[in-house]
Amino acid sequence: MNLFLRGFSLAGTIGALLLLPVSSHAELSPLAPEPDWSALDAFQETMTREEFVHWVNTLFCPEGSFWKFTVINGNEVTLFGDKEHTRLLYRLRLAPDLESQLPLRATTVSGWKASKTGASNSKPLRGLVICLDPGHIGGRWAKMEERFFQIGSDPPVVEAELNILAARHAAKLLEAVGATVVWTKRLFEPVTSLRPAGLREEALASLYPAGGGAVVPASFSAEIERRIVREEELLFYRNAEIRARAEIIAKxxxxxxxxxxxNADKWSSHPTRTELVPQSRLVAFVHGNYSEEELMYDDQKWDLLYKLLSRTSIPEQEAAESIAQQMAATWSYPPESYTNWNAARRVGPSPYVFARNLLANRIYRGPVVFVEGPYMNAQDAYDRIIAGDYVGSRVIGGRAYRSIFAEYGEILARGVTAWAGGTTSTVVRH
Known part of the structure; x- marks a missing residue:
């Protein structure tokens, strides 16, 4: 999300590294594998110091905590596992100038947009591979995920089902203009082979971290046991599932x-129609905005460097801006503001695009845009959502509406097509 001075002695570099061996005591996020720091070697000298500092300060860590873990000496960045700089993780060589910068050797961002191999006026996305990742698991897991609610005798709202419906519409339209569409999931079953009960050891480690001096009790009260079971569930659907999808995307x-x-706004566990919030808000997330707490984990430091150095941020920002423009034009809902929440930070010219360090957009390789549609519990969207998917128009609340899922699919297809250099008129309603 590694580079050295030209002419810097390779022998000197190796000698310096031997003086500070990489520690084996990695601090890792839950379920995260230990980082392969050698995988970053492909990025040595492929970015200038000026560009590296720019991306850290404007997107990846605007509040500055990344620099607490690093030392920059000329064009060498030394990354440590701790703020005291006692545990060396990696040394990165930066190019001193553009003339000395090596070409990006890692195949992390496709060159399709530059070459547009096979594209034509009628098929502007031919050769482009788009992965659709409909959020959440759904099915019998929906209540565990807390992505299920029902008001009285109204049809239940299950977010995973809504996401799949929107994705199906997007897939048809993207394929119609030449894109190859692949999926992380199509069914309402987990992608991961892990299950909550198999994550007890990890749940105990999360609740009783060894580094904090916590001791696992020999026995548990019923209340603590419920907390452990809940932690197992959270690790299953918020973590293991996303990591399994990341493996699919890598392939x-x-x-x-x-x-x-x-999306949804907060409300009670037993909602009524009178509790529907007045208005939806919209947002598209790109990757970035790491906090100091997140950077305490070695895997997240690795992820930041990988995303930064692979330059996924450029296509992410462009695609997010394009999709956001289509969202605003179609739905006219205002953007999120997040004025009192530091986890999201607005980036770029669009008021709808924010940087956020989500697990999905952090560990999914390549450019990722995380799109949040209308609020499921908002007055302006709820009745349209429970009306389901349909062809043509339907009168809802005294006004004729097309399927909200068809609109969502069109927004995604038009946004991607415009980003890729085609025209939105190429995307025809279906």
């Missing part, structure tokens, strides 16, 4: 991944 190697979601 598919798409040019762009779209994480497709509907």
């Amino acid at each position: 598919l190697n798409p040019d762009l991944t779209l994480c497709i979601h509907f």
